[in-house]
Amino acid sequence: DAEITQSPRHKITETGRQVTLACHQTWNHNNMFWYRQDLGHGLRLIHYSYGVHDTNKGEVSDGYSVSRSNTEDLPLTLESAASSQTSVYFCASSPRWGGAVAEAFFGQGTRLTVV
């Protein structure tokens, strides 16, 4: 079955280190998204991509970067991890249709702790 997987599921890192969170989907979806969710808050959009070599900034993109070299993967990189980036990160994908009727599929999340 097609799926979307995130790795690792849990990670602890030190302040200042570079961290990369992986997201891999097997649906061949054009659209991919990264969100963060902090305790008591909804999901906030970090970056998104509409296809290979396309990336866009979301609501809270400072300190994060993404690259899209193929359809299946959208890794999220924290250039220099900060304690404020401690959060749960969700990746999502959706197909590109003529209208905005695409159901998005979310991964199980990566819990990142920056100490």
Add this chain to the structure above:
Amino acid sequence: DAKTTQPNSMESNEEEPVHLPCNHSTISGTDYIHWYRQLPSQGPEYVIHGLTSNVNNRMASLAIAEDRKSSTLILHRATLRDAAVYYCICTSGTYKYIFGTGTRLKVLA
């Protein structure tokens, strides 16, 4: 994409219907109304979406006001498994989903 407003929390008894409201007064003519829910410790999952007409699927029904400025997600018989945070999102051709804080539904046994 239109901003949405939802109550912070609601309660329902098990086996009873639940009506979750959402206001989206600045919705444009091309915005679809999507509902997602997030069970504890999981990623969000799709529930239903619509444009103008009411919609039904195996999970829920979506009732859209005639002026489209509000909508209601209807769970016909709430179960304990339906306890989750429900998000109402309006989006058009951008395909991206901007989440609000949602409604936390508590189902009482």
